[in-house]
Amino acid sequence: MSLTRYVPEGSGIGAVYAHDRRVWDPFLEFTHELMRGPSPLTVAERELIAAYVSRLSACSYCAGAHGAAAAILGFPAEVLDALVADLETAPVQDKLRTLLRFVRELTLAPTRLSKRHIEDLTAAGWDDLAINHAVGVATRYVMATRISHAHGIVVDDARLQEAGATMASPDWTCLPPDRRRE
Secondary structure (H helix, E strand, C coil), X not given: CCCCCCCCCCCCCHHHHHHCHHHHHHHHHHHHHHHHCCCCCCHHHHHHHHHHHXXXXXXXXXXXXXXXXHHHCCCCHHHHHHHHXXXXXXXXXXXXXXXXXXXXXXXXXXXXXXXXXXXXXXXHCCCHHHHHHHHHHHHHHHHHHHHHHHHXXXXXXXXXXXXXXXXXXXXXXXXXXXXXXX
């Protein structure tokens, strides 16, 4: 159920962004660069991080859409479910598990982060740019879950799957049409 007058019932988070483009368009440009720009993290890994953080933050909207995109890009829904149930036994490579362990701590207990977390990431083979991008994706989707919750955004599963399919396409962008680069 929508909580605000300017987000119509059944609308996605795009309705929030469209309500005040002066504020939100720069955020969407940031999102586009973070999620689809050059990165040591694959698009699939970035979508998985977005979905994982969203599930940890209890946001069915963001988790549903980004989980669907991650599934299309190679991380089936069972992987996301397993990550949330028990990260240590989930069917992912150890290198990725180390990154997701860090993302989980950043999401649920950021004040507990220490130099050891970064040392673990480096030892697992993640470079500074990958760590920086993982932090960006995790914090961006913590913010998105708060936006979604504050506006009461609820979208049915079929629309979430459709959104995930759209986001999984190689030419996807979250930028409004008049802000897209050719």
